[in-house]
Amino acid sequence: MTNLYDDDFYRWLQQQAQLLCERRFSELDLDNLVEEIQSLARAEVRTIEDAICSIIKYRLLKALMPEARQRWCWDSRISEHQSTLLTWIESSPSLKPRLLEMCKEEREYAERQAADELQRLGYAGDEMLKQITVSARDVFGGWYIDGLEVLNEE
Incomplete structure (x- = not known):
């Protein structure tokens, strides 16, 4: 059979x-x-984690690479991932309480990816990655985390 x-x-x-x-x-x-x-359900969480990781990575790269051309590129990618992230959060609001935890968990992965990117581009400074602050507001852009809620700043 x-x-x-x-x-x-x-x-x-x-x-x-x-x-x-x-x-x-x-x-x-x-x-x-x-x-x-x-x-x-696991894929839903992974999609949100991937977007968070990417946003943190590009925030780190942007902080270490002040060239205008690169900053525009990082800003564009950050905006793209924020849009994806917010779409997924809106479709799965029960994951809101886990967002801050996800940000903390994805930070290490984002640092590794940013270090790889810096090395690929021939930049020094990957040891400085841990010193760069990336807040929940940086991750969520025009939205931010206040306690367990994602709020819209208007």
């Missing part, structure tokens, strides 16, 4: 959706369905 989940994932998804729509719950592939839902 072949397993549709392993043989044709798209078809399996369509089948599971159809079974749900028809409320034929006893026919659902519950083990794999639970696994996929949990995987979606």
Whole structure:
């Protein structure tokens, strides 16, 4: 007997959706369905963490590379990732309480990525990365963290 989940994932998804729509719950592939839902939740968190990491990395690079051309490039990338981040936060507001923790956790990864970028570009100064402050306000741009809420500054 072949397993549709392993043989044709798209078809399996369509089948599971159809079974749900028809409320034929006893026919659902519950083990794999639970696994996929949990995987979606992890991916949601990872997307937010990746955006936070990228913003911190570009903030660090911007602080160490004052050239106007590079600053514009970093600003553009920061803005792009902030837009992505805020879109994901709006679609998953239950993750708001974890945002400050995510910022702290992603700082180390961002420093490593910034150090690699500095080395690739031929710049010294990666030892200075730990001394640069990147606040929640820097990460969220026009939005900021106040306690556990993401607020819009207007």
